[in-house]
Amino acid sequence: MHLFRHKLLVWGFLILGAGTTACAAQVNTNSALVFRHARVFDGARLLPGETDVAIEKGVIARLEPGVHVPAGAKEIDAKGKTLLPGLIDAHTHLVSIDVLRAAPIFGVTTELDMFCSTEDLAEARKLLATQKGAQMADLRSAGTLVTSPGGHGTEYGVDVPTLSESGDAQAFVDARIAEGSDYIKIVYDDGKAFRLSMPTLSKETMRAVITAAHNCKKLAVVHIGSLQGARDAIETGADGLAHLFIDRAPDPDFGRFVAEHHGFVVPTLAVLQSALGQGAGAKLVKDEALAPYLSPEDEGQLKKSFPARVGAQTNFGYAEAAVGQLKAAGAPILAGTDAPNPGTTHGASLHQELELLVQAGLTPAEALAAATSVPAERFKLADRGRIAVGQRADLLLVDGDPTTDIRATRKIAGVWKQGIEIDRDAWRARVEKERTEARVAASSLPKAIQDGLVSDFEDGKPSARFGLAWQTSTDALRGGKSTASIKNTEGGPGKSKSCLLVEGNVAEGMPFAWAGAIFYPGRAMMDPVDLSSKKGISFWSKGDGRTYTVMLFAQSRGFMPASQTFVAGPEWKQVTFKVADFDGLDGHDLMGLFIGAGLPAGKFQFQMDNVRFE
DSSP: OOOOOSSEEETTEEEOOOOOOSSOOOOOOOOOEEEEEEEEBOSSSBOSSOEEEEEETTEEEEESTTOOOOTTOEEEEOTTEEEEEOEEEEEEOOOSHHHHHHHHHTTEEEEEESOOOHHHHHHHHHHHTSGGGGGSOEEEEOOSOBOOTTSTTSTTSOOOOOOOOGGGHHHHHHHHHHHTOSSEEEEEOOSGGGTOOOOOOOHHHHHHHHHHHHHTTOOEEEEEOSHHHHHHHHHTTOSEESOOOOSSOOOTTHHHHHHHTTOEEOOOHHHHHHHTTOOTTHHHHTOTTTGGGOOHHHHHHHTOOOOOOTTOOOOHHHHHHHHHHHHHHTOOBOOOOOBTSTTOOTTHHHHHHHHHHHHTTOOHHHHHHHTTHHHHHHTTOTTSSSOSTTSBOOEEEEESOTTTOGGGGGSEEEEEETTEEOOHHHHHHHHHHHHHHHHHHHHTOOHHHHHOEEEOOTTSSSOOSSSSOOEEEEGGGGTOOOEEEEEEEEOOSTTOOEEEEEEEEEOTTOTTOEEEEEEOOSSSTTOOBOOTTOOEEEEEEEESSOEEEEEEEEGGGTTOOEEEEEEOOSSOEEEEEEGGGTTTOOSTTEEEEEEEEESSOEEEEEEEEEEEEO
16 A cells, blocks of 8 residues: 655666665854743653753754843744744655755754665765755655555566565575665555455565564564554564554554554554545645645645545554554554655654644654654664654754644754755745746646647547657566557547557466557647646547546656456447546646557457547
């Protein structure tokens, strides 16, 4: 369920991205700074009264009322405001360097990545070690996750090493650590809780991987999708769970079970809501405190949710009940978003996660600890997560008191990383520029785009009225053996003289095989185009009676397609979809439209005509 977007070859298209880091930037932190009359939440509790916090050389130097600071130190009046440790998001996925810049805009100064490419990890470490890194969130990373052949994590087209035998666990873990993993992320999820089916590690192999990680003094965190998976992971010695579950109500002893095994849990409530098709992230787009800093891409991402799985017996209340049990038992709870999955985005979504944790039964102070001191302690980040002498000056200043109103974390007055202020004004200006450019681009759409007709094929060619001409797309670019061809042929629905014939063969051997035709609406492959004025897609088809797939690619989905299916029968029939049917897309950044065949393997043939956005 939890989609990961990074540098990948998805459905045959090479997408560029960037990743994560495990080191802090080496920046100039010599300037002194003092916060006067601040209400201070130190990562565990609200300190009594008001106090001053002095920062020198990037760390907290003194913490007391009326503190003396060197001449020339910058003073900030924090009267009526609350100073907190910089927030830590305990479950993210790094897809570009820009997400590292976005996170601290919303007060998230450290992210714990749970799957990224080794190339991206190395590249980000280089950048974070430069002066530019001062404006980016610090990170730790699991690097490449541990999964089985064909298991979760392999579906994105990335060349991911996999593990089959428990006897190979130590060598596999050693290789991950050599690549730079700070901890080990394990997948133990067959997808059945969401009416999916995928291979996963055996319990024995999971145990061997956990043992191997502990042999190297590394934490082992397990991705699960079910209550039984959660119990198995904790029983075999996992340090923590990367998610909670929504397939069953927790057993009466679940919280106590986790606590007795000294495990921690990252509930990722925001993405679990999205997995139910509830799309709660859209509320952030309307939040006056956050909205000015959300890019158009962020807005599109927050408005999405996963498609609800018909027949899945899932309930968000199960996760909330589990949080209540964990709290009662004293098991550590860490705040994490699983950004940038549908309905989430880096930085802003952690504020939603905090609110959801409070709704599930945590006090505001406990939720704040879940995003500061608790993840710092569990992931052995001894230099952050608290406001105390000697700690990094990663700080968040907000209006009001979030220990009584958790939504106050959104009213950000300033963010500092190692004593360096994050330039939120520049980011806001950048966002506004992006919005202006998007509006200008939308107002100057070619007439053909405004009309919406993509192709009627009356010229006897696989041409298009805008964008690029239709072309074949198959899994061959991922090493598959599927084939496809397209050509114009006589006839069509009604009085149409010509249509497009698409035929080929979907080959065995690929878990995500495909073959068919694709249309790019932009001037180049995968260039995004604003088609938000169009609310639907229609075309006519007929064929061999097989079920076919329509996929839309959108930049805000991180290049993962959203799909719908139709049957091409022996008679011409019009096929129509709402753009919103595709996982809630709004059309503002469409990059491609694919129509073709997927599994099961076999030959296929269909015709299509009068393709239109309307």
